[in-house]
């Protein structure tokens with residue numbers, strides 16, 4: 001297990017539970033993305049759906065070209081708390097949101113031609129917003145159907161192979177997205193598939209948004225190869241390219257710090273923490289995956305308790321009544337005790353933006369730590385009022 005910068009973080013410095021964001025790693029990630037953007041001649045936007053922590057918006061605005069929003073609220077956030085361009089894609093537009101969305105968005109990407117026809121008069125009248133159409137790339141790299149936008153019954157994007165350049169007359173660009181946590185080779189296959197399927201449409205448009213899902217900032221990612229690939233694509237097609245990474249912006253840049261509230265044997269050895277998988281890191285259950293925990297080795301999630309005869313093995317879970325509120329099963333270097341802090345790694349993205357207060361579980365505080373300077377700021381703490389405010 002490589003704790004990265006968090007090996008140097010003292011978890012006693014924050015209230016628990018807490019999302020701790022490493023500003024220095026965000027800077028490093030954004031610098032990689034800026035280099036790709038500059039050297040390949042493309043633009044890079046932060047996908048707010050993955051990571052919306054505006055406490056580090058200054059850094060993101062310094063390096064990236066803007067934000068990608070998934071609807072009106074993220075567009076407002078992008079326009080008010082972040083800087084640069086705002087590109088909005090909303091699978092289901094609502095009449096009452098449209099005027100504000102158009103006013104806020106440099107690009108508005110529609111999910112279907114029916115949506116375009118329904119709102120055509122308003123869309124056509126909006127001079128400052130470039131319109132795009134989302135196409136289903138019909139290229140599959142993702143095995144888990146929950147995350148695969150190109151699977152059968154996909155709700156995301158039109159089958160562009162059936163469109164003619166004339167169909168794209170109202171639009172200046174297209175949007176395609178098919179990847180999730182992928183490296184270079186799937187990215188290259190994806191670009192090739194997009195070009196093969198949609199080259200007949202390129203003369204009718206000015207730009208293409210390639211979505212997210214590529215781990216450009218991961219250790220060992222061949223950044224120069226990605227630059228070359230994008231540069232070639234741009235030279236061949238003449239299109240302005242947009243990337244909208246989410247995960248890559250916040251990769252290895254955040255941890256969840258939890259306090260142990262019980263260590264015991266119920267049906268099996270368990271550690272209960274004040275951080276919850278279902279409330280605070282729901283992808284742990286949806287994907288599923290087990291986050292790394294400092295000082296512990298990850299064991300299989302389906303490990304049978306009867307096969308456990310090591311006193312340092314326990315299943316770690318949250319304080320809710322959900323039977324499966326399991327963060328993971330771990331072998332600890334030494335079994336944690338009540339009051340100890342646990343640090344779960346790489347949980348900056350798709351966590352804060354997806355959390356809930358199920359069971360009345362308190363929301364984690366948000367802290368920004370700088371692993372270069374060791375400065376720490378608790379930027380937000382939540383209370384009972386946040387729980388009550390969301391209920392009718």
Ligand SMILES: Cc1ncc(COP(=O)(O)O)c(C=O)c1O
Nearest residue numbers: 047050177211212213245246247
């Ligand atoms: C349309 C679109 N763009 C960008 C992203 C960001 O992807 P990632 O966070 O994997 O980079 C997603 C993620 O689902 C997406 O659906």
